[in-house]
């Protein structure tokens with residue numbers, strides 16, 4: 149049972165504060181992914197939990213006990229990095245056995261532990277090879293095996309598959325997930341790849357410039373981003389964000405993204421939910437490409453637009469639509485909009501619209 153807690157953690161490198169009052173609780177057996185741009189403080193946080201980096205303020209607790217003054221070796225945490233760091237002169241077997249030898253475990257115990265983890269990672273047939281005779285994916289399997297063989301309290305992984313090619317990354321992603329389901333170790337995993345984060349995490353922790361932005365299950369951060377940063381960091385292609393000009397005309401309410409074009413139809417309840425924000429023009433509308441609905445024919449509630457660029461992706465297309473001076477990206481079935489320059493009609497799905505305060509970037513939490 150391993151439960152990790154960060155309380156008010158602060159870290160400076162010289163005059164630069166790289167972790168700003170971080171509070172986070174990681175439950176036993178949970179797979180947490182820290183996601184953010186390069187330099188946002190993910191690795192520093194991970195290294196602080198491992199004991200490879202000191203912190204300036206706050207507490208790091210493992211199973212309720214403060215560990216920030218303990219050395220790395222006393223924390224019983226394993227770490228896997230992007231660079232595989234295997235011992236080149238040792239075989240795979242010896243690499244995996246190495247951390248156990250340091251504990252003084254007997255030969256038979258070591259043999260059983262190495263073979264058991266090798267079976268889980270499907271590398272039994274590689275045990276006699278040297279690292280130089282392994283593929284990138286196999287090297288990373290060995291590095292993971294070496295980290296897990298002593299059943300550490302927790303597993304920390306820093307972009308462990310970042311150096312692999314796309315196909316191998318996908319395979320290893322599935323492997324890491326399978327392993328976690330089987331072993332259930334409390335895991336903190338760092339990446340800047342949002343697809344990796346969405347597919348692996350029980351909960352995603354999104355960081356920006358040392359500040360935690362949102363913690364939540366993948367579908368929660370995707371469907372209910374708390375601010376513009378999260379909204380535009382999670383999801384590919386990124387969420388469309390534009391000005392929101394809310395107009396009330398008789399019984400109808402519309403939201404225009406450019407003052408020169410008609411607005412998109414929205415239910416009347418929007419006005420009440422915007423709670424006075426609508427009048428001052430200080431709103432941003434966020435809408436994901438799959439919530440931009442395209443029709444070839446004119447229909448009530450649809451706005452005429454022109455297709456600007458079409459990106460065919462095989463399973464679907466991404467179509468850039470020109471709406472006045474703004475571009476809306478829509479996800480359409482392949483070939484649905486045949487040519488750039490074609491006139492089409494578009495509507496927004498109000499149930500998937502997000503509204504943000506323009507100056508703070510915070511979501512207004514409006515759901516229709």
Ligand SMILES: Nc1ncnc2c1ncn2[C@@H]1O[C@H](COP(=O)(O)OP(=O)(O)OP(=O)(O)O)[C@@H](O)[C@H]1O
Nearest residue numbers: 161162166184185186187188189190191192193340
């Ligand atoms: N030892 C150090 N001395 C000084 N500055 C450092 C040190 N380590 C990291 N930094 C700085 O701290 C900030 C956070 O770095 P960190 O490595 O935690 O970010 P990251 O989100 O993990 O980025 P990346 O994905 O590039 O590793 C960066 O601006 C980095 O340059």
